[in-house]
Amino acid sequence: MSSSEINLIAGKTFSLEKRIKEVKIFRVIAIISLVIVSLISIILFIITITLPISTVKNEQEQTLSSISVLHNKLASYSLVVDRVQNIKAVISTRKYYGKTLDEILKNVPPSLAVGTMTLDAGEIKMIVTGSSLQDVNLLINNLITLNNGKKFIKNLIINSLSLNAQGGTVSLSFQADKI
Numbered sequence: 001m002s003s004s005e006i007n008l009i010a011g012k013t014f015s016l017e018k019r020i021k022e023v024k025i026f027r028v029i030a031i032i033s034l035v036i037v038s039l040i041s042i043i044l045f046i047i048t049i050t051l052p053i054s055t056v057k058n059e060q061e062q063t064l065s066s067i068s069v070l071h072n073k074l075a076s077y078s079l080v081v082d083r084v085q086n087i088k089a090v091i092s093t094r095k096y097y098g099k100t101l102d103e104i105l106k107n108v109p110p111s112l113a114v115g116t117m118t119l120d121a122g123e124i125k126m127i128v129t130g131s132s133l134q135d136v137n138l139l140i141n142n143l144i145t146l147n148n149g150k151k152f153i154k155n156l157i158i159n160s161l162s163l164n165a166q167g168g169t170v171s172l173s174f175q176a177d178k179i
């Protein structure tokens with residue numbers, strides 16, 4: 001092997017070229033990253049100039065205050081809706097005595113006055129006064145006839161029948177269980 005066959009310089013140039021290529025790639029990457037960072041910095045600078053932080057904070061406070069007002073309205077609305085639903089539930093479970101009372105009051109003769117009328121848990125209590133015992137008898141007969149035809153009341157109990165001879169008034173107190 002002669003000295004002309006050994007080439008020590010070629011291997012060094014190949015590795016030197018490889019390193020130069022790597023350095024160029026790193027330079028390009030460094031320049032690109034420098035440009036990207038510069039552009040991001042410029043964009044952020046422009047945003048901070050055009051949108052001052054105080055303006056953003058003011059808008060944030062205004063938005064929060066409007067949301068808090070809407071929250072109060074929503075709470076009030078929810079409370080009203082809840083109350084309406086509760087009232088609706090109570091009304092749906094409540095018994096309606098309007099027809100029964102109308103039928104009973106239609107059968108009270110005009111000469112009798114209703115003094116007291118009470119409705120408690122399906123029970124009707126009534127006190128009527130008048131000047132004639134015949135009108136009281138007519139009321140009792142009307143209630144019996146009403147019950148036979150339409151079955152509004154279950155029991156008719158006369159609690160008291162009193163006569164005031166000096167005043168000439170008759171008073172009848174009765175109770176009836178509603179069906």
